[in-house]
Amino acid sequence: MSLLVLGTVAFDAIETPFGKTERVIGGAATYISLAASFFRTPIYLVSIVGDDFPQAFLDELQARGIDTGGVQVVQGEKSFFWSGRYHNDLNTRDTLDTQLNVLTKFTGEIPPAYQNAEYVMLGNLDPKLQLKGLESVSRKPKLAVMDTMNLWLDIARPAVEEVLAKVDVLSINDEEARQLTGEYSLVTAARKILAMGPEYVVIKKGEHGALLFHQDEVFVAPALPLEQVFDPTGAGDCFAGGFIGYLAESGDVTYENLKSAVMFGSVMASFCVEKFGPERLLEIDSNDIQQRLKQFLSLMRVSAEMPPR
Amino acid sequence: MSLLVLGTVAFDAIETPFGKTERVIGGAATYISLAASFFRTPIYLVSIVGDDFPQAFLDELQARGIDTGGVQVVQGEKSFFWSGRYHNDLNTRDTLDTQLNVLTKFTGEIPPAYQNAEYVMLGNLDPKLQLKGLESVSRKPKLAVMDTMNLWLDIARPAVEEVLAKVDVLSINDEEARQLTGEYSLVTAARKILAMGPEYVVIKKGEHGALLFHQDEVFVAPALPLEQVFDPTGAGDCFAGGFIGYLAESGDVTYENLKSAVMFGSVMASFCVEKFGPERLLEIDSNDIQQRLKQFLSLMRVSAEMPPR
Numbered sequence: 258m259s260l261l262v263l264g265t266v267a268f269d270a271i272e273t274p275f276g277k278t279e280r281v282i283g284g285a286a287t288y289i290s291l292a293a294s295f296f297r298t299p300i301y302l303v304s305i306v307g308d309d310f311p312q313a314f315l316d317e318l319q320a321r322g323i324d325t326g327g328v329q330v331v332q333g334e335k336s337f338f339w340s341g342r343y344h345n346d347l348n349t350r351d352t353l354d355t356q357l358n359v360l361t362k363f364t365g366e367i368p369p370a371y372q373n374a375e376y377v378m379l380g381n382l383d384p385k386l387q388l389k390g391l392e393s394v395s396r397k398p399k400l401a402v403m404d405t406m407n408l409w410l411d412i413a414r415p416a417v418e419e420v421l422a423k424v425d426v427l428s429i430n431d432e433e434a435r436q437l438t439g440e441y442s443l444v445t446a447a448r449k450i451l452a453m454g455p456e457y458v459v460i461k462k463g464e465h466g467a468l469l470f471h472q473d474e475v476f477v478a479p480a481l482p483l484e485q486v487f488d489p490t491g492a493g494d495c496f497a498g499g500f501i502g503y504l505a506e507s508g509d510v511t512y513e514n515l516k517s518a519v520m521f522g523s524v525m526a527s528f529c530v531e532k533f534g535p536e537r538l539l540e541i542d543s544n545d546i547q548q549r550l551k552q553f554l555s556l557m558r559v560s561a562e563m564p565p566r
Numbered sequence: 567m568s569l570l571v572l573g574t575v576a577f578d579a580i581e582t583p584f585g586k587t588e589r590v591i592g593g594a595a596t597y598i599s600l601a602a603s604f605f606r607t608p609i610y611l612v613s614i615v616g617d618d619f620p621q622a623f624l625d626e627l628q629a630r631g632i633d634t635g636g637v638q639v640v641q642g643e644k645s646f647f648w649s650g651r652y653h654n655d656l657n658t659r660d661t662l663d664t665q666l667n668v669l670t671k672f673t674g675e676i677p678p679a680y681q682n683a684e685y686v687m688l689g690n691l692d693p694k695l696q697l698k699g700l701e702s703v704s705r706k707p708k709l710a711v712m713d714t715m716n717l718w719l720d721i722a723r724p725a726v727e728e729v730l731a732k733v734d735v736l737s738i739n740d741e742e743a744r745q746l747t748g749e750y751s752l753v754t755a756a757r758k759i760l761a762m763g764p765e766y767v768v769i770k771k772g773e774h775g776a777l778l779f780h781q782d783e784v785f786v787a788p789a790l791p792l793e794q795v796f797d798p799t800g801a802g803d804c805f806a807g808g809f810i811g812y813l814a815e816s817g818d819v820t821y822e823n824l825k826s827a828v829m830f831g832s833v834m835a836s837f838c839v840e841k842f843g844p845e846r847l848l849e850i851d852s853n854d855i856q857q858r859l860k861q862f863l864s865l866m867r868v869s870a871e872m873p874p875r
Binding site: 296297345346441442443444445448462465466468475476477478479482483484485486503506507513516517519520521543546547550553554556557558559560561562563564566 | 605606654655750751752753754757771774775777784785786787788791792793794795812815816822825826828829830852855856859862863865866867868869870871872873875
């Protein structure tokens with residue numbers, strides 16, 4: 258089934274304790290669509306770049322089954338640029354520079370050919386554009402997932418809440434869940450978010466894994482214990498891409514299958530952090546994914562029974 | 567099989583964001599032996615208290631199958647006292663007061679009747695006393711587990727390392743694992759700890775669960791997502807008590823069974839944090855444990871398979 262991905266395609270400059278890049282390709286929609294492209298689903302990518310963005314990379318995406326016809330290339334403009342420095346724990350970072358550039362011209366218009374998409378992934382973006390994208394889809398999607406970030410909670414909370422009321426899944430990190438709800442406990446935060454509209458909430462906790470909440474149910478997925486997280490940039494987006502890509506291929510949006518999707522999200526995120534930018538995603542194939550999934554499942558394999566009393 | 571528990575029996579005064587207690591019963595060995603007492607294994611408790619410690623509580627322990635004959639009551643002395651205040655995140659705390667009192671007289675002497683114990687739990691204590699306790703056991707125990715804390719790493723590291731070389735399992739929290747090894751990554755930290763002697767390392771991460779490392783294997787256990795952690799005091803000790811209590815009852819120290827033991831440790835810790843001090847442990851029974859275990863296993867239940875390619 259077809260998957261619409263709305264979000265940024267951009268440049269990043271990243272510093273981590275392990276190294277530094279000048280300018281690499283980044284953007285939420287880049288990571289999402291790359292991670293989703295390992296699943297058999299047509300992907301419609303809607304984004305905007307300047308004329309500095311390498312056509313070769315768009316061609317690479319296209320070759321991977323991602324329809325980039327919805328990526329608007331604006332002559333005379335520069336692509337969105339973000340630069341950040343991660344602290345030693347890799348869970349916190351400082352933004353060094355944000356240049357919106359061409360992003361100020363983005364309208365979130367969905368090309369007519371994409372409006373029949375059955376799965377919709379709203380990457381982190383101005384919630385007004387997320388809303389416009391979602392409303393452009395011609396019928397209610399089988400599943401709509403949104404991500405957001407602290408910036409939008411600070412400056413556009415009502416619009417975030419408006420999108421939230423219309424999607425099926427919110428995918429968010431722990432600090433954002435706390436900011437959105439004013440609750441420290443993630444269980445209470447999730448309960449409040451579910452009351453705001455979505456049927457599911459995924460709370461991503463980085464090296465501590467992810468939680469999926471649905472009604473009174475919780476599923477806890479581990480992160481892969483790694484010796485070295487090289488660069489966490491894009492990990493949350495890869496999670497979202499693996500999550501929705503798997504669901505779009507399987508066409509099954511039951512709670513049980515969303516739990517499986519969380520595992521594929523975790524798998525894709527675990528590859529992402531192994532190298533700078535999207536580099537690692539360009540190297541792996543579906544065998545690697547299968548192997549990594551096995552590794553994840555073996556992390557959680559246990560039987561335990563209270564001895565008879 | 568018999569379980570020897572060496573550690574403190576004491577008083578605590580605790581402040582959390584949810585309330586404050588004047589003076590409640592605490593101590594690592596109290597929590598360990600209470601948590602272990604839900605499993606069918608004779609427990610030999612070795613500790614020291616002053617004449618201010620309530621005999622009724624020792625009687626309560628005795629009634630629960632914990633042999634308190636090894637708890638020395640010193641007339642004219644006060645019991646060990648610790649007071650602390652937890653921060654809002656409940657993962658960090660400040661020590662407000664520590665009064666060693668009778669603890670300065672503790673020799674770690676193991677009564678002859680206890681020296682045939684097959685399982686040994688060395689609660690957080692001066693490593694010299696842990697070593698003495700371990701060496702008093704007449705034959706090599708089937709499994710010896712140690713806990714420790716930052717204080718001993720600061721002031722008695724060589725002795726900690728000496729004990730570490732002689733036990734089978736180190737049970738430690740994430741910050742202590744980092745302090746012990748100088749490694750931020752818990753995977754690297756665990757590898758270094760395994761190289762120091764023990765066959766297994768359990769790293770406790772509070773609300774993020776626990777990791778069990780053995781050779782190149784890792785098992786990840788979740789914590790129960792709770793709306794409210796009332797008081798984390800003793801949670802790590804309850805983990806250790808549930809862990810070794812289950813192992814002592816089952817008599818099986820394979821890696822597979824240690825994974826099950828991690829689940830029972832997590833279950834006991836999840837009860838502990840629900841009320842102040844050991845209060846909650848005095849209310850539950852084996853049915854509650856069985857129910858909670860089911861809840862834990864359902865948190866982790868998932869099947870996931872890469873769709874055929």
